[in-house]
Amino acid sequence: MSDPNAPTESKSARTRSAIIDAALRLFREKGYDDTTMRAIAAEAGVSVGNAYYYFDSKERLIQGFYDRAQVDHAIAARSVLDSETDLARRIIGVTDAWLQTMEPYRQFAGKFFKNAAEPTSPLSPFSPESSPARLAAIELWREVLEGSDTRIPKKLRADLPELIWLYFMGIVLFWVYDPTPDSSATRKVSARTAPLVVRAIGLTRLPVVGGMLDDIVALIGEVRQVFPTTEETT
Amino acid sequence: MSDPNAPTESKSARTRSAIIDAALRLFREKGYDDTTMRAIAAEAGVSVGNAYYYFDSKERLIQGFYDRAQVDHAIAARSVLDSETDLARRIIGVTDAWLQTMEPYRQFAGKFFKNAAEPTSPLSPFSPESSPARLAAIELWREVLEGSDTRIPKKLRADLPELIWLYFMGIVLFWVYDPTPDSSATRKVSARTAPLVVRAIGLTRLPVVGGMLDDIVALIGEVRQVFPTTEETT
DNA sequence: GGTAGGAGTTGAACGTGTTCAACTCCCTTG
DNA sequence: CAAGGGAGTTGAACACGTTCAACTCCTACC
Numbered sequence: 001m002s003d004p005n006a007p008t009e010s011k012s013a014r015t016r017s018a019i020i021d022a023a024l025r026l027f028r029e030k031g032y033d034d035t036t037m038r039a040i041a042a043e044a045g046v047s048v049g050n051a052y053y054y055f056d057s058k059e060r061l062i063q064g065f066y067d068r069a070q071v072d073h074a075i076a077a078r079s080v081l082d083s084e085t086d087l088a089r090r091i092i093g094v095t096d097a098w099l100q101t102m103e104p105y106r107q108f109a110g111k112f113f114k115n116a117a118e119p120t121s122p123l124s125p126f127s128p129e130s131s132p133a134r135l136a137a138i139e140l141w142r143e144v145l146e147g148s149d150t151r152i153p154k155k156l157r158a159d160l161p162e163l164i165w166l167y168f169m170g171i172v173l174f175w176v177y178d179p180t181p182d183s184s185a186t187r188k189v190s191a192r193t194a195p196l197v198v199r200a201i202g203l204t205r206l207p208v209v210g211g212m213l214d215d216i217v218a219l220i221g222e223v224r225q226v227f228p229t230t231e232e233t234t
Numbered sequence: 235m236s237d238p239n240a241p242t243e244s245k246s247a248r249t250r251s252a253i254i255d256a257a258l259r260l261f262r263e264k265g266y267d268d269t270t271m272r273a274i275a276a277e278a279g280v281s282v283g284n285a286y287y288y289f290d291s292k293e294r295l296i297q298g299f300y301d302r303a304q305v306d307h308a309i310a311a312r313s314v315l316d317s318e319t320d321l322a323r324r325i326i327g328v329t330d331a332w333l334q335t336m337e338p339y340r341q342f343a344g345k346f347f348k349n350a351a352e353p354t355s356p357l358s359p360f361s362p363e364s365s366p367a368r369l370a371a372i373e374l375w376r377e378v379l380e381g382s383d384t385r386i387p388k389k390l391r392a393d394l395p396e397l398i399w400l401y402f403m404g405i406v407l408f409w410v411y412d413p414t415p416d417s418s419a420t421r422k423v424s425a426r427t428a429p430l431v432v433r434a435i436g437l438t439r440l441p442v443v444g445g446m447l448d449d450i451v452a453l454i455g456e457v458r459q460v461f462p463t464t465e466e467t468t
Numbered sequence: 469g470g471t472a473g474g475a476g477t478t479g480a481a482c483g484t485g486t487t488c489a490a491c492t493c494c495c496t497t498g
Numbered sequence: 499c500a501a502g503g504g505a506g507t508t509g510a511a512c513a514c515g516t517t518c519a520a521c522t523c524c525t526a527c528c
Contacts, residue, residue: 037484049486052485058485
């Protein structure tokens, strides 16, 4: 239960990841719907029932996809993070890195989003189960901000990474609906909106806008209270 | 095909709406997942196969829900639209009307949204199949704007109803995730953000903000090109 | 009245995700 | 070594959404 290096665990861990491997391979080749649990089990060399011993449902296999995507994205984003200092270009670059990472899974992205969209689903990006992946993602966007030469107004410093992540979720949402075969529409929207985001951050310093911002920040704080987000460590 | 008062049609139309009635009743009572097509068919007094003659799939039954909800919402919003002139209060009132209309279906709202979220699904609010309902909804928000005493800047006049509808979709999204039993969190967010929306419209007149707005409006125009939205009448 | 043909209707059958009672291992304890 | 027991594993069985060949009914035309 708390002994991660026990050799006992590695066997089951290997079975576990064999199932994810098989699942993702088949998802990529044939799409989500056309991949049956029987096929996944066969490909992984286990029985159907055994696959269900490790994963509650077919949807749960997508969580494995999530986690890997998150890691791959962080890797793909590295070069931009280390070389670029202009904020807008950092945002665009990191978004592009995501698009490249996701390309192979494009065709079943819709399905994966569909599952993520159901609030009661553990796959929802806002669910407790997704907390680690979400927090890691927000952390990535914090680095995007902090490594740039744009100065962030004090008021915003705490919440901005999460807000940018939300903006990015919007881009992802757009991508899911994007009918262009090479995601060019998404790339265009990203390239056009990122400078606007940066400008909006600047506008925050105007008194009128700043007043509105105070309201928004306060509202965000209150809303956070409503959701059970496992973040309070008291 | 083009003879709506032919008595021939009314029989099948009656069967059709008997199925929707049965479906919505059961959805409300037992939730979406716990309602089987067999149960719906039995409740409607038809065979399973027959239900599939009228509706491609179980999901399609939700479209019927959509359409009715849209009509009910328009009715429920009437009194606010006819009595209130303050824009923020109009927005809040119309949103409240929606929340009241939807209350009975709250428990399966998540499911219905899940289905709507898949881009390839005809249930997506952006799909051609949903076009009529969507356009009707946008029309409702146009009335919200036009019946108010707030003057809308020229630049925005054409696109604002759709933008407000998008804002409202955001509220709906929040509602779907809202864990409070009486939707109080959603009501609060609505009450707090509506005045901000109104203020933001005002800010549009500032040169700096106006410049950004031009970019956004131009981008919206380009993005519209990408989607096959059946709206061009050439 | 008879008949062709389409619209409407049926329920058995199929494929799928999921469950479960039973089984096999293998480690621990005496 | 024996007994116990828990983790891991199995595939048949179940319930559901969906399909389809066959059927019935009704209308239109001669």
